[in-house]
Amino acid sequence: xxxxxxxxxxxxxxxxxxxxxxxxxxxxxxxxxxxxxxxxxxxxxxxxxxxxxxxxxxxxxxxxxxxxxxxxxxxxxxxxxxxxxxxxxxxxxxxxxxxxxxxxxxxxxxxxxxxxxxxxxxxxxxxxxxxxxxxxxxxxxxxxxxxxxxxxxxxxxxxxxxxxxxxxxxxxxxxxxxxxxxxxxxxxxxxxxxxxxxxxxxxxxxxxxxxxxxxxxxxxxxxxxxxxxxxxxxxxxxxxxxxxxxxxxxxxxxxxxxxxxxxxxxxxxxxxxxxxxxxxxxxxxxxxxxxxxxxxxxxxxxxxxxxxxxxxxxxxxxxxxxxxxxxxxxxxxxxxxxxxxxxxxxxxxxxxxxxxxxxxxxxxxxxxxxxxxxxxxxxxxxxxxxxxxxxxxxxxxxxxxxxxxxxxxxxxxxxxxxxxx
Amino acid sequence: xxxxxxxxxxxxxxxxxxxxxxxxxxxxxxxxxxxxxxxxxxxxxxxxxxxxxxxxxxxxxx
Ligand SMILES: Cc1cc2nc3c(=O)[nH]c(=O)nc-3n(C[C@H](O)[C@H](O)[C@H](O)COP(=O)(O)OP(=O)(O)OC[C@H]3O[C@@H](n4cnc5c(N)ncnc54)[C@H](O)[C@@H]3O)c2cc1C
Numbered sequence: 001x002x003x004x005x006x007x008x009x010x011x012x013x014x015x016x017x018x019x020x021x022x023x024x025x026x027x028x029x030x031x032x033x034x035x036x037x038x039x040x041x042x043x044x045x046x047x048x049x050x051x052x053x054x055x056x057x058x059x060x061x062x063x064x065x066x067x068x069x070x071x072x073x074x075x076x077x078x079x080x081x082x083x084x085x086x087x088x089x090x091x092x093x094x095x096x097x098x099x100x101x102x103x104x105x106x107x108x109x110x111x112x113x114x115x116x117x118x119x120x121x122x123x124x125x126x127x128x129x130x131x132x133x134x135x136x137x138x139x140x141x142x143x144x145x146x147x148x149x150x151x152x153x154x155x156x157x158x159x160x161x162x163x164x165x166x167x168x169x170x171x172x173x174x175x176x177x178x179x180x181x182x183x184x185x186x187x188x189x190x191x192x193x194x195x196x197x198x199x200x201x202x203x204x205x206x207x208x209x210x211x212x213x214x215x216x217x218x219x220x221x222x223x224x225x226x227x228x229x230x231x232x233x234x235x236x237x238x239x240x241x242x243x244x245x246x247x248x249x250x251x252x253x254x255x256x257x258x259x260x261x262x263x264x265x266x267x268x269x270x271x272x273x274x275x276x277x278x279x280x281x282x283x284x285x286x287x288x289x290x291x292x293x294x295x296x297x298x299x300x301x302x303x304x305x306x307x308x309x310x311x312x313x314x315x316x317x318x319x320x321x322x323x324x325x326x327x328x329x330x331x332x333x334x335x336x337x338x339x340x341x342x343x344x345x346x347x348x349x350x351x352x353x354x355x356x357x358x359x360x361x362x363x364x365x366x367x368x369x370x371x372x373x374x375x376x377x378x379x380x381x382x383x384x385x386x387x388x389x390x391x392x393x394x395x396x397x398x399x400x401x402x403x404x405x406x407x408x409x410x411x412x413x414x415x416x417x418x419x420x421x
Numbered sequence: 422x423x424x425x426x427x428x429x430x431x432x433x434x435x436x437x438x439x440x441x442x443x444x445x446x447x448x449x450x451x452x453x454x455x456x457x458x459x460x461x462x463x464x465x466x467x468x469x470x471x472x473x474x475x476x477x478x479x480x481x482x483x
Contacts, residue, residue, distance in 0.1 A: 002483050306481050319474075332481070338473050341481055 002349070003034055003103045006356040013099055013360065020367040021095050030100055033085070037104040040082060044073045045112035052114055052253030057194070059245050064193035064255045070115060074148075074196040083119050083148030087126060091142040097367075099359040102292050106352070109296025114253030116296075118151055121191045124286050125152020125203050129222065132270035132278040140228055141201055151197045154286065155186040155204040155223075155259060156279065165276065166214040170206040170261065172221060181263035182206050182223055185243070192257025193225070193242035199234060200225040202259070204266065205275050212273065220275030223266030240264040288358060291388035294396030295351045301399055302344045309337055344399045351392045358384050424448045 007013050008027055017023040052067035059065075066074075077083065086101035087093025108116035126145040129137055144150040161167035170184025182204060186192075193200065202223040211217030227235035242257040270278040309332040316322070317333030331337045361384070364377035427444040435441055 303483075309481075310478070332478060335473060338476060338481075339469065342469075342473065342476065345481065 002352070003106075004031065006353055007099065007103075010353055011099065011356050011360050013097070016360075018369060019097070019363060020369070022097065022363075022367070025096065025100070033096070033100065034103060034107075036080075037082065037107050040077070040080060041107045041111040044076055045108065045115050048073055048115060048253070049112040052112065053250065054252075056252035057245055057255040059242060062241050063195065064242050064245065064257065066194045066196055066255060067253050070194075070253060071196050073115065074118065077119065078148040081147075083122065084146050086123075087146040088130060088142075091130075091138070092146045097359070097363045099356055099363055102288070102355055102359040103352075105289060105292045106296045106299065106355070109293045110300040112253070113293060113297060114251045116293075117251070117254040118191045118194065118196055119148060120286075120289050121154055122148065122150075122152040124154055124289070125201055128203055128220070128278055129269060132220070133222070137222060137267060137269065140232070141222060141224075144199070145201065149197060150199040150201055151191055151194070153189055153191055153200060153202045154279070155189055155192075155202050157186060157188045158184065159187050165205065165218065168205060168207070168218065170204065172206040172208050172219060172266070175263075175265060179265050179267060180206075180208075180221060182221055182261050182266050183263050184261055186259045186261070188246055189257045189259045190254055192255055192259045194255045198226070199228070202240070202266075203269070203279070204261070205279060208272055215276050217273055218275040219272050220269040220278045221266035222269055223261065223264050227265065238264045287385050287389040288355075288362070291351075291358075291392040292355055294389075294393035295348060295355060298344065298351070298392075298396035298399040299348050302341070302348055305344070306332075306341060309341060347395055347399060351396070354384070355388060355392070358388050423451075 004027065007030060013022065014026055014030075048067065048069045052070060055067040057064050057066055081094070082104070084093045085096045085104055086098055087095070089095045105116065105120070108119070122145055126142060129141055129145070133141070141150070145152055155170075156165060156168070158168050158170065161169070168184075170182065170186065172180040172182045175181040184206060186204070189202075191200070192202075202225070204221045204223050205218050206221055207217055208219055211219070223240065224238055225240065227238055229235045240259060240261045242255070243260045244258040246256040246258065248256055269275070310330050312331050313323075313326050313328040314331050315328055315334065317329050318335065319333075322329040322333050332341070358381060361377040361381040365374050365381055368374040368377060424445060427441045427448065430441045431438065431445070
């Protein structure tokens with residue numbers, strides 16, 4: 001309902017038939033898809049959220065194992081076609097607009113962010129290869145990334161190069177037949193290794209031997225975990241591995257890895273030294289995705305907080321007894337609890353509208369027949385990308401950790417008694 | 422208070438001048454960064470109070 005309100009009444013997407021492919025969608029179709037995602041996320045992903053976080057990923061004999069239930073849930077995710085929603089039909093995607101896809105992402109993040117990050121990173125890898133890869137690379141990787149049978153990663157960060165990628169040292173040298181041997185260590189790599197998919201395609205930033213200093217000397221490579229033969233079948237393991245799992249404060253169900261590459265074989269995506277530009281395609285997707293994560297976790301925090309405020313009885317309302325059958329009233333009667341809840345609810349609804357608009361600008365940039373209008377939409381999307389990412393995550397974080405903690409008070413501080421949601 | 426203590430210490434001569442100067446700069450930052458929020462926070466409370474008392478339980482649903 002609340003998502004359809006944004007799509008239908010706020011953004012009027014079903015009237016935007018001038019945008020390529022929008023004439024094929026209507027409210028019934030969008031409803032059916034979003035309801036399907038809602039069912040999958042609440043029935044399959046949500047039950048694994050708490051257990052996945054408590055159990056976490058494990059590194060056993062050089063291989064990462066995701067928490068119990070994740071591999072099976074991921075298989076269902078792929079079999080049901082949820083990975084394909086907004087991808088290019090040429091490679092098996094359903095071609096749905098981004099403005100519908102973002103709300104599927106909101107529900108996935110709200111119910112199980114750690115799980116949602118496996119397909120999330122894959123979508124970024126798909127987008128970068130789709131935008132910058134050669135035809136051969138697209139043929140080799142896109143169908144499997146679109147279906148979700150293979151997953152993707154984004155390998156930027158090194159121990160000495162976080163925000164400042166100009167410092168990165170990973171090296172790539174020519175290895176013949178248009179291939180490169182890549183060596184270096186990357187840290188903090190989300191979904192870096194796991195047992196959910198048969199292959200993982202690592203998108204990596206590295207320097208060629210003749211590379212200029214700084215960010216103008218960075219190239220982007222596709223490096224598979226398992227080599228892919230000419231006929232598309234899987235070959236030998238590539239020379240790379242997960243050396244360790246990062247110890248994070250949360251999202252334990254997602255494998256954040258230290259990755260070692262020892263002359264691992266990969267192929268160039270786009271032009272030499274233009275890697276950062278190509279990676280930015282992926283990073284812009286990722287940044288909108290991060291904003292949606294902020295909304296998703298803020299929304300689930302609100303829903304949990306509201307259920308608690310209706311259930312927990314404590315004290316009486318200032319305007320008199322609300323429930324005489326109980327020893328006290330639900331805490332929802334108290335002005336301060338109402339203020340916190342309504343502040344969070346109204347923020348979520350505003351953020352949802354902004355995210356829908358941002359996604360629609362991205363759709364316009366790609367699908368508008370008038371080049372000037374497409375360009376204008378692209379500029380607006382570029383302007384709002386950091387706002388969507390920065391503001392919604394910062395405020396979403398507050399909404400989770402400040403306000404709901406405040407009104408759940410002691411129960412949330414005691415992790416044994418909290419539901420971990 | 423904070424500023425006054427630091428100023429008094431500086432005026433009466435102190436061996437640890439750098440320490441009290443750091444305290445003064447931090448106090449200046451506090452005043453220009455945090456204290457200005459009181460006006461908007463007051464406005465926030467005042468302008469949302471009436472609306473809040475009018476909310477029904479169902480208004481919190483999605
Ligand atoms: C859960 C998680 C998952 C991640 N997944 C991935 C992944 O999949 N792939 C990947 O490559 N990386 C990943 N990262 C790494 C992430 O991209 C880096 O943490 C990020 O780039 C920041 O780098 P850093 O941690 O080294 O911080 P630093 O760059 O050392 O920054 C430290 C602090 O200084 C600030 N700062 C630095 N430079 C500036 C500047 N110019 N202006 C203003 N402030 C500045 C930063 O904001 C930060 O607060 C992940 C990180 C986390 C926590």
